[in-house]
Amino acid sequence: DSGVTQTPKHLITATGQRVTLRCSPRSGDLSVYWYQQSLDQGLQFLIQYYNGEERAKGNILERFSAQQFPDLHSELNLSSLELGDSALYFCASSAAGQAGGETQYFGPGTRLLVL
């Protein structure tokens, strides 16, 4: 158990809908990262938050957004969902996330299925 929790575990929704995925980092970790894992794309970095502020952006679509709250939990919002958004979404956390070279610990993921 990495100490990172994610809810829900599974999510089934329809195209055009909006969903929110939630992540709680390990106790004491200030950085949260979101990743998408699909069958054909592998693990893709989406976005990083550090202590409530956006720190880095990866391959995140404009239809997606995230935030990190004062208690350091984070939410990933996916809107106008398309079939291709079906994937596993992972959250990871690290202690500081200000400099490179810091281990990230992953949560169990949310499996999203868009029908």
Next chain:
Amino acid sequence: GESVGLHLPTLSVQEGDNSIINCAYSNSASDYFIWYKQESGKGPQFIIDIRSNMDKRQGQRVTVLLNKTVKHLSLQIAATQPGDSAVYFCAENKKNYGQNFVFGPGTRLSVLP
């Protein structure tokens, strides 16, 4: 169910043998590398890391080797066990990219009884 790509390179080893999983990385400026293990239906799990100022690092039953000349990383698992069956990813942290890790496509390790 499957959580990663169906067409990954696969390494099959006999239980008790040693396994070597290889990874080529892309950026010569990368200075930190991690190996992750992902079992079906679970998130990636940290195994071992290495910084670019090292060539080798050992953990419990695992060793990571880094060859910066050819930009190659390998994970050696000693006395492979059925519980080692999983997909293994290498990840590189590109210098000046902050915490952005780039993950390799993964290798599926299958341990035969």
